[in-house]
Amino acid sequence: xxxxxxxDSVGIVKPNIARFDQPLRLxxxxxxxxYQLVYETYGSLNSHRDNAIxxxxxxxSDHHAAGYHHSQEQKPGWxxxxxxxxxxxxxxKFFVVCSNNIGxxxxxxxxxxxxxxxxxxxxxxxxFVTVKDWVKTQAQLADKLGIDCWQAVIGGSLGGMQAMQxxxxxxERLKHCFIIAAAPRLSAQNIAFNEIARRAIITxxxxxxxxxxxxxxxxxxxxxxxxxxxxxxxxxxxxxxxKFGRELKKDRYQFSxxxxxxxxxxxxxxxxxxxxxxxxxxYLLMTRALDYFDPAHDYNDDLSAALSMxxxxxxxxxxxxxxxxxxxxxxxxxxxxxxxxxxxxxxEISANQGHDAFLMNIPHYMDVFRANMAQLEPxxxxxxxx
Amino acid sequence: MLRPDLEIISDWISTxxxxxxxxxxxxxxxxxxxxxxxxxxxxxxxxxxxISQCLRKGLNVLQINLDEGLADFNNNSxxxxxxxxxxxxxxxxxxxxxxxxxxxxxVIVTFPNFGHWRSRMHIALQGRMPLSxxxxxxxxxxxxxxLCTLNDFEALCSKxxxxxxxxxxxxxxxxxxxxxxxxxxFFGEIxxxxxxxx
Numbered sequence: 179x180x181x182x183x184x185x186d187s188v189g190i191v192k193p194n195i196a197r198f199d200q201p202l203r204l205x206x207x208x209x210x211x212x213y214q215l216v217y218e219t220y221g222s223l224n225s226h227r228d229n230a231i232x233x234x235x236x237x238x239s240d241h242h243a244a245g246y247h248h249s250q251e252q253k254p255g256w257x258x259x260x261x262x263x264x265x266x267x268x269x270x271k272f273f274v275v276c277s278n279n280i281g282x283x284x285x286x287x288x289x290x291x292x293x294x295x296x297x298x299x300x301x302x303x304x305x306f307v308t309v310k311d312w313v314k315t316q317a318q319l320a321d322k323l324g325i326d327c328w329q330a331v332i333g334g335s336l337g338g339m340q341a342m343q344x345x346x347x348x349x350e351r352l353k354h355c356f357i358i359a360a361a362p363r364l365s366a367q368n369i370a371f372n373e374i375a376r377r378a379i380i381t382x383x384x385x386x387x388x389x390x391x392x393x394x395x396x397x398x399x400x401x402x403x404x405x406x407x408x409x410x411x412x413x414x415x416x417x418x419x420x421k422f423g424r425e426l427k428k429d430r431y432q433f434s435x436x437x438x439x440x441x442x443x444x445x446x447x448x449x450x451x452x453x454x455x456x457x458x459x460x461y462l463l464m465t466r467a468l469d470y471f472d473p474a475h476d477y478n479d480d481l482s483a484a485l486s487m488x489x490x491x492x493x494x495x496x497x498x499x500x501x502x503x504x505x506x507x508x509x510x511x512x513x514x515x516x517x518x519x520x521x522x523x524x525x526e527i528s529a530n531q532g533h534d535a536f537l538m539n540i541p542h543y544m545d546v547f548r549a550n551m552a553q554l555e556p557x558x559x560x561x562x563x564x
Numbered sequence: 565m566l567r568p569d570l571e572i573i574s575d576w577i578s579t580x581x582x583x584x585x586x587x588x589x590x591x592x593x594x595x596x597x598x599x600x601x602x603x604x605x606x607x608x609x610x611x612x613x614x615i616s617q618c619l620r621k622g623l624n625v626l627q628i629n630l631d632e633g634l635a636d637f638n639n640n641s642x643x644x645x646x647x648x649x650x651x652x653x654x655x656x657x658x659x660x661x662x663x664x665x666x667x668x669x670x671v672i673v674t675f676p677n678f679g680h681w682r683s684r685m686h687i688a689l690q691g692r693m694p695l696s697x698x699x700x701x702x703x704x705x706x707x708x709x710x711l712c713t714l715n716d717f718e719a720l721c722s723k724x725x726x727x728x729x730x731x732x733x734x735x736x737x738x739x740x741x742x743x744x745x746x747x748x749x750f751f752g753e754i755x756x757x758x759x760x761x762x
Binding site: 509512513516517521522523524525526528542545546549550552553 | 606612615616617618619620622623624625626627628636637638641
């Protein structure tokens with residue numbers, strides 16, 4: 179029933195799987211004997227194969243960036259606000275690719291996948307993965323799709339870090355680099371939040387050192403706490419005030435530790451919803467990948483030096499109320515690009531939604547996004563049979 | 565057709581140079597310089613609508629508040645640092661001038677002359693703050709918080725040992741007349757300066 183979806187949605191989409199049988203050497207020193215990536219594509223590749231855009235996902239999202247998997251699906255892909263016909267990332271013009279990162283739990287090789295050496299799920303034995311590793315696998319996917327050079331690599335938050343890594347590792351393979359609501363590396367405070375999330379999972383009695391699959395259970399309490407904590411950092415104080423204030427569930431205090439305030443109800447709901455949808459071992463890996471991301475590290479902590487070989491045109495966007503990756507963190511990236519005389523634009527969007535603002539339909543953000551996208555110059559639009 | 569004051573500034577900027585445009589507005593000057601004089605550079609702007617317009621022109625525009633200074637820019641990293649009709653709207657024009665001279669080899673700055681005869685008459689005869697085409701806002705909502713005359717500005721330059729390489733004054737239609745050349749601080753409505761550190 180194609181008419182059930184909004185006209186500016188890509189509609190029904192189907193994930194694809196790409197298998198890679200060559201061993202993948204990871205930054206941690208370990209090797210995956212083989213791996214697979216689950217990915218989705220929207221729009222069509224043009225005859226010059228130069229209208230492809232790679233979307234990189236953040237901590238807990240996946241390859242399902244836009245559209246619906248079936249007609250009954252309640253929620254579309256995670257970046258439906260930006261991807262679709264006529265939207266800022268216009269699928270009438272561009273061939274959009276989004277893959278699930280390795281270490282993930284949505285179909286790409288990760289802790290829940292079978293380890294060929296043992297025929298058991300990898301579980302905690304899945305090697306540590308980094309942003310650099312992800313970018314390497316995405317490049318192998320690009321090879322498989324016949325895409326020599328992305329017109330743009332675009333990501334928000336941890337996705338923005340991947341876009342940045344792309345510009346560093348494969349400068350000749352992208353024309354435009356969009357780094358949205360990101361940072362050049364985590365602060366001590368960012369790492370501290372990740373550490374609490376990990377401790378919540380690891381100290382859950384149902385974690386079994388990561389071998390919870392064989393015990394037919396999962397560290398539900400730990401994962402829920404990790405998610406609740408995460409959600410606090412995604413919202414701003416103002417956004418929480420606007421959304422919940424001190425609203426009570428009932429009309430008066432119950433003098434109990436059950437849900438009294440709406441904000442508690444929201445966090446519990448988000449936490450509970452996450453359990454069963456996301457794998458705890460993956461959550462551990464993803465937060466560590468965030469912690470380890472630091473392209474300046476190999477260059478004497480000099481971010482300018484790390485970005486010196488880049489050639490892409492950079493589009494940096496931050497949000498005023500984002501305290502997870504504040505505008506000042508984006509400005510560090512801008513400064514390093516200015517040191518190198520790179521083409522860069524920077525927009526600081528006034529928004530009170532906090533870090534999550536990058537996923538939202540905010541008029542000035544959308545306007546800036548469209549204006550940035552207008553700078554992309556694919557050789558032609560894809561031919562689509564009427 | 566470029567605004568006449570921007571035309572004058574364009575004449576002052578050499579082909580192929582590096583330009584930083586502070587308060588670049590909708591990017592008209594920068595886009596003109598890139599297209600006709602093959603300059604490269606960046607624009608700084610604070611207004612949302614202007615950011616989008618600059619992006620649509622393909623410019624390197626950065627949404628940065630000038631009151632924060634120019635800490636993101638290295639010493640002598642531009643041939644020209646340009647600021648048109650913005651000096652009077654920043655919190656610390658003296659400090660910003662220092663910053664501009666630090667970052668640029670040459671500074672080009674334009675501002676409305678508060679010493680223009682009509683402004684003087686306004687205060688002298690009506691006892692009210694001047695309103696004009698160059699200064700259209702009421703005292704309570706004007707963004708122009710640091711108004712000065714040519715003499716004020718030149719006194720600051722002298723105090724800071726800033727060299728005035730060139731000065732031009734025009735009216736609000738951006739034309740220059742004999743009277744302006746004769747008594748610039750009385751007849752000039754808009755002042756344009758080229759400055760260098762001594």
